[in-house]
Amino acid sequence: MSSGLALRSDPAPILACTVSTNVHHFDLLIEDMEAELGEAWGDLTFDEARAFLDQPEAADLRFFAVAVTSEDATDLGQVGELIRACRARAVRTVIVAHDLTPAALHELLRLGADDFVPYPLAEGALHDAIGRMRDAKPAAVSAATPTDQAEPAETEKTAAPTKIAPRMGGQSAVFAVQGLAGGTGASTLAVNLAWELATIDKQKAPSVCLMDLDLQAGTVSTFLDLPRRDMVIELLHDAQSMDADAFRQALLGYEGKLSVFPAPPVLLPLDVIGPEEVEALLNLATQCFDIVIVDMPHTLVMWTETVLNRADVYFATMEMDMRSAQNAMRFLRALREEGLPAEKLNFVLNRAPGITDLNGKSRVKKLAESLGVKISTQLPDGGKAVAQAGDHGEPLAVTAKKNALRREIAKLADGLHKAMLGDAAAAK
Numbered sequence: 001m002s003s004g005l006a007l008r009s010d011p012a013p014i015l016a017c018t019v020s021t022n023v024h025h026f027d028l029l030i031e032d033m034e035a036e037l038g039e040a041w042g043d044l045t046f047d048e049a050r051a052f053l054d055q056p057e058a059a060d061l062r063f064f065a066v067a068v069t070s071e072d073a074t075d076l077g078q079v080g081e082l083i084r085a086c087r088a089r090a091v092r093t094v095i096v097a098h099d100l101t102p103a104a105l106h107e108l109l110r111l112g113a114d115d116f117v118p119y120p121l122a123e124g125a126l127h128d129a130i131g132r133m134r135d136a137k138p139a140a141v142s143a144a145t146p147t148d149q150a151e152p153a154e155t156e157k158t159a160a161p162t163k164i165a166p167r168m169g170g171q172s173a174v175f176a177v178q179g180l181a182g183g184t185g186a187s188t189l190a191v192n193l194a195w196e197l198a199t200i201d202k203q204k205a206p207s208v209c210l211m212d213l214d215l216q217a218g219t220v221s222t223f224l225d226l227p228r229r230d231m232v233i234e235l236l237h238d239a240q241s242m243d244a245d246a247f248r249q250a251l252l253g254y255e256g257k258l259s260v261f262p263a264p265p266v267l268l269p270l271d272v273i274g275p276e277e278v279e280a281l282l283n284l285a286t287q288c289f290d291i292v293i294v295d296m297p298h299t300l301v302m303w304t305e306t307v308l309n310r311a312d313v314y315f316a317t318m319e320m321d322m323r324s325a326q327n328a329m330r331f332l333r334a335l336r337e338e339g340l341p342a343e344k345l346n347f348v349l350n351r352a353p354g355i356t357d358l359n360g361k362s363r364v365k366k367l368a369e370s371l372g373v374k375i376s377t378q379l380p381d382g383g384k385a386v387a388q389a390g391d392h393g394e395p396l397a398v399t400a401k402k403n404a405l406r407r408e409i410a411k412l413a414d415g416l417h418k419a420m421l422g423d424a425a426a427a428k
Contacts, residue, residue, distance in 0.1 A: 218263025225393020
């Protein structure tokens, strides 16, 4: 650790500094800074940090790790002043938050902090935050820039789209996707359907938000090569008091066209949020976007009913096997026993038989009859291209535009889009 910067007779370049009232209250931060930077960092108080920015020794400075406690939150003025000074000099800031309220954290992010990690630090949390700041494009901000316009800098890929088109007909559509068994392509459908809808019209494409609410096994971030954010955990806990600005802070963007609410970076119990929190999240999402697509966990949770009631279409993915058939039967029975709107279900058969497979077509018909439902969406096997697209972190439309699965999902998106435009026209 490099402390007492002014006393070093032969100083090494200082690449980063911790800023706190007392850094020794953050032992895990000290360990992580040493692991990441060796001796190329220092620890400063808030007063020292502001003065250090004007010193020649700060020429190589890349970021400040600003450790803030609940006691510091009683006066955020000095923290905000430091954040603004850093932005004016293109120095990144990551907030190390210990017992901060969501409101205080939101205020610091609004002032221009680039990222935050909760304390005690999870393994790799600081490393990931440093990586995100390193990859983001530098964005020097004039000291005269109003604080209410300061926004964290992001890469082009992860910056959430800022231009949100007027919602079609004044209403937002909600589509949910749930797999009735593992490996039935629910997340693949959710990701690719979201991308197809977000790019369906070059002139007037709807604004689309993809929400990954599979809190334990969510893979949307992986499929789009996006980072996972610690701040999602805080927002899930405080969803009911969150405003639209805080919600947008949690979003990541893909290619400037699709906004993503990612799953948290750690495994969380599915009951960490309840119906009230999910209702609040959906309210915020539909307030901001034309279309909201929710990737659900495979299991039924206490807030499944909330999403089902809000959804315009609830896609349930399955395959031609006994496990899917039995799970579909139990799923339908559970909905009917609770008096839930099972008519919103749209059963999606993944890896459906081809047009020339008459025996397979007969089996699909028998499956639908045994369940007493209509399997209205049948998706072909996309082959190895599906796994390759996921590994590359790109939609099928980018890596395999002519893939049969991609074409069917594009048709599905086109049908949904036309239905929305029809509803919007009828509402006028």
